[in-house]
Amino acid sequence: MTTDDEHEPELTHEAAELVRPYVITNGRDLLDDDRFSLITLVTVAAEPPRTMPLDPEKLRLLELCSGGFLSIAEIAGHTRLPVGVVKILVSDLTQEGYLYSRAPIPSAQLVDRQILEEVLNGLQARFG
Amino acid sequence: MGSRLALDDGVYLRNSVQTAAKILVVGHFAVGKTTFIGTMSEIPPLRTEEVMTQAGQGIDDPKGAPGKTTTTVAMDFGRLTLSEKLVLYLFGTPGQQRFVQVWEDMTRGALGALVLVDPERLEESFPVMDLVEHYGIPYAIAVNRFDGTPAHSLDEIREALDLLPETPVVSCDARDQRSSADSLIALVRYLQSRLN
Numbered sequence: 001m002t003t004d005d006e007h008e009p010e011l012t013h014e015a016a017e018l019v020r021p022y023v024i025t026n027g028r029d030l031l032d033d034d035r036f037s038l039i040t041l042v043t044v045a046a047e048p049p050r051t052m053p054l055d056p057e058k059l060r061l062l063e064l065c066s067g068g069f070l071s072i073a074e075i076a077g078h079t080r081l082p083v084g085v086v087k088i089l090v091s092d093l094t095q096e097g098y099l100y101s102r103a104p105i106p107s108a109q110l111v112d113r114q115i116l117e118e119v120l121n122g123l124q125a126r127f128g
Numbered sequence: 129m130g131s132r133l134a135l136d137d138g139v140y141l142r143n144s145v146q147t148a149a150k151i152l153v154v155g156h157f158a159v160g161k162t163t164f165i166g167t168m169s170e171i172p173p174l175r176t177e178e179v180m181t182q183a184g185q186g187i188d189d190p191k192g193a194p195g196k197t198t199t200t201v202a203m204d205f206g207r208l209t210l211s212e213k214l215v216l217y218l219f220g221t222p223g224q225q226r227f228v229q230v231w232e233d234m235t236r237g238a239l240g241a242l243v244l245v246d247p248e249r250l251e252e253s254f255p256v257m258d259l260v261e262h263y264g265i266p267y268a269i270a271v272n273r274f275d276g277t278p279a280h281s282l283d284e285i286r287e288a289l290d291l292l293p294e295t296p297v298v299s300c301d302a303r304d305q306r307s308s309a310d311s312l313i314a315l316v317r318y319l320q321s322r323l324n
Binding site: 037038039040041064067068069070071073074076077078080082083084102112113115116117118119120121122123124125126127128 | 135137139140141142143145146147148149150151171174175176177178205207208210211213214215216217219233234236237239305306309310312313316317319320323
């Protein structure tokens with residue numbers, strides 16, 4: 001006479017916890033590629049799909065990004081979601097056409113040289 | 129406010145910004161990383177949190193319970209738009225060995241690191257310097273002068289930290305914008321010199 005009843009209290013207990021990150025991401029693992037870094041810049045796409053995503057976390061994120069460009073780190077800071085979760089949500093929303101992300105510049109000596117020059121000039125112009 | 133999340137205009141980057149660069153501000157607990165970032169940032173500093181699943185072995189987290197298997201690592205960061213096209217992010221990174229996951233994410237693509245040190249607690253800077261060196265991040269040392277700090281000479285500090293002759297050591301007051309900017313400039317000049 002085994003019933004499923006005896007398992008239910010445990011399930012109820014689990015559900016009472018705060019929503020965990022893997023629930024927000026539908027149980028998927030964190031991204032392990034380099035497409036999105038802490039400083040990848042993101043905003044809403046120029047021509048997003050007409051229908052809005054159903055997921056409340058994605059809606060929240062889209063709304064935040066509607067005001068202009070923000071880095072992945074800033075999105076995490078404003079939404080208080082862990083960075084890994086933000087990367088997944090941004091990756092989905094980019095693939096679905098809602099968000100646009102500025103491709104990170106590949107690291108190379110020539111590029112670094114240029115960036116360092118610009119950082120130095122910028123710091124000196126502002127604080128020098 | 130309501131539930132709307134879109135924020136004031138000042139929060140967002142200019143549309144013309146094309147490139148984002150990253151410099152790490154590292155150092156031991158309470159050395160002044162957050163102060164430094166707050167002094168330099170054009171936006172109120174933000175915090176990201178990651179939940180670490182590895183067992184903690186540190187003893188210096190005032191809130192941490194010993195033997196706990198998950199711990200939340202908070203990183204403060206700030207932003208500095210340096211031209212129409214370029215934005216610089218400053219990430220404050222905790223210096224404990226057990227946060228390796230955070231370090232891997234942080235160091236990827238970083239131009240370099242500013243290591244803040246407290247002249248009265250130099251030995252506490254060794255673990256963080258080990259980490260920076262382990263990840264191959266070029267760095268400069270900024271000696272954060274607290275009120276009433278007796279003035280060790282920068283040469284004495286260089287010797288105590290066992291630095292390479294070319295590693296810059298500068299004095300800095302993390303509460304002062306000009307002074308903090310100067311230490312970043314010293315770091316960037318050093319990074320440039322390494323490419324030549």
